[in-house]
Amino acid sequence: MSIPANALSDEECLHYAALDPAAAAELTRRFTSQSIDPSAEREELREDIRRLESQASDDEDELENLRDGAAEACQWIKRAMDPDDRELSLNELLQKSARLPGVMP
Structure with missing residues (x-):
């Protein structure tokens, strides 16, 4: 059974052209009738790439902030567990660790 x-x-035509001869023929017809503009398709893909790169950069920044917050929270928790480090109370130390970004919702 062939794809309509x-x-x-x-x-879809671009995707199925490699899989189905009818789709390949339809793609060729659309290219020759200029109903598909390859440069517009290319520009859309470039925009998608730019958007994805920007999102990846934003995600990397957020991840770095979370790592920093987690590392700082670990330091506060270690201080809370150290009986010789009591410049702040145990509750104060744990509260400081919980207030860091990304540590507690």
């Missing part, structure tokens, strides 16, 4: 190639969206 004329019913495919441009994106």
Whole structure:
């Protein structure tokens, strides 16, 4: 059973062209009739790449902030567990560790 190639969206047509001869023929027809603009498709992909790179950068920044907060929380917790380090009470030390970003919701 063949894919109804004329019913495919441009994106689906691009995807299925390598898998189905009817989709490949439909893709060729659309290219030759100029109903698909390859440069517009390329620009959309570039925009997607820029968006994904930006999101990855934002995620990396957030992850670094979470790591920093977790490391600082660990230091406060270690101080809370050290009986020789009692400049602050146990509750104060644990509260400081819990207030750090990314440690407690």
